[in-house]
Amino acid sequence: MTAPSSCVSDAVRSRLSVRAFLPEPVPPALIRDLLAQAARAPSGGNLQPWHIDVLAGGALAALRARMRERLAPGAQPEAPAYDIYPPALPEPWRTRRFAIGEAMYARLGIPREDKAARLRWFARNFDFFGAPLALMCSVDRRMGPPQWSDLGMFLQTLMLLLREHGLDSCAQECWALYPQTVAGFLQWPADRVIFCGMAIGRRDPAHPVNGVRSERAPLDAWARFHGC
Numbered sequence: 421m422t423a424p425s426s427c428v429s430d431a432v433r434s435r436l437s438v439r440a441f442l443p444e445p446v447p448p449a450l451i452r453d454l455l456a457q458a459a460r461a462p463s464g465g466n467l468q469p470w471h472i473d474v475l476a477g478g479a480l481a482a483l484r485a486r487m488r489e490r491l492a493p494g495a496q497p498e499a500p501a502y503d504i505y506p507p508a509l510p511e512p513w514r515t516r517r518f519a520i521g522e523a524m525y526a527r528l529g530i531p532r533e534d535k536a537a538r539l540r541w542f543a544r545n546f547d548f549f550g551a552p553l554a555l556m557c558s559v560d561r562r563m564g565p566p567q568w569s570d571l572g573m574f575l576q577t578l579m580l581l582l583r584e585h586g587l588d589s590c591a592q593e594c595w596a597l598y599p600q601t602v603a604g605f606l607q608w609p610a611d612r613v614i615f616c617g618m619a620i621g622r623r624d625p626a627h628p629v630n631g632v633r634s635e636r637a638p639l640d641a642w643a644r645f646h647g648c
């Protein structure tokens with residue numbers, strides 16, 4: 421039996437989606453090391469179905485520039501890679517989604533009526549919220565829900581390891597709205613499909629958006645205990 425560690429609990433508690441970053445770079449050796457460690461995440465049949473593209477420096481600047489073109493007024497939208505949410509999101513999920521959006525825009529002082537300002541904020545996703553490093557996370561199209569879930573486990577493992585090193589992150593499925601741009605930019609083979617992007621860096625503690633604390637449904641709303 422190995423000694424229990426409080427590191428995981430600390431990382432779980434302190435992780436949150438960070439949406440404003442300081443410009444200080446993430447050391448390339450560190451990100452390589454953390455990705456390699458995150459690959460200890462389990463996967464059904466040990467398929468390890470994740471594909472990760474790491475972007476920083478000139479490559480990241482080039483993707484940002486490409487996205488500025490894609491988001492320019494009059495530019496055509498793309499067919500999303502997948503439905504980010506089920507159509508007509510039912511309760512209780514609809515309310516949860518609404519609540520986190522309203523909590524964020526309240527922090528930012530952007531009222532509901534100011535659709536233009538909300539859209540401008542949303543577009544910051546495609547600047548990775550100013551992060552110095554970003555990931556694009558994809559899987560082979562032949563993979564199904566179990567393998568997409570494996571990718572999710574990999575990403576959570578990585579996000580917790582990042583916390584251990586004082587780094588922050590925001591997973592970003594909004595990138596699934598621009599699958600052709602991303603695949604073309606990264607020269608992916610045709611059988612690859614995007615799951616999400618991820619912004620990585622150190623949080624800007626002064627930015628109000630990083631003060632958002634998302635709520636969680638109480639345990640008894642989603643867990644049932646049988647024989648215990």
Ligand SMILES: Cc1cc2nc3c(=O)[nH]c(=O)nc-3n(C[C@H](O)[C@H](O)[C@H](O)COP(=O)(O)O)c2cc1C
Nearest residue numbers: 435436437439520545590591592593594595616634
């Ligand atoms: C797979 C995934 C994709 C996400 N995509 C986005 C996104 O595109 N933009 C964004 O601002 N937040 C995104 N988020 C962050 C969620 O909104 C956030 O995890 C949720 O509100 C809970 O907040 P917390 O991460 O601060 O605990 C994503 C999270 C996950 C896990």
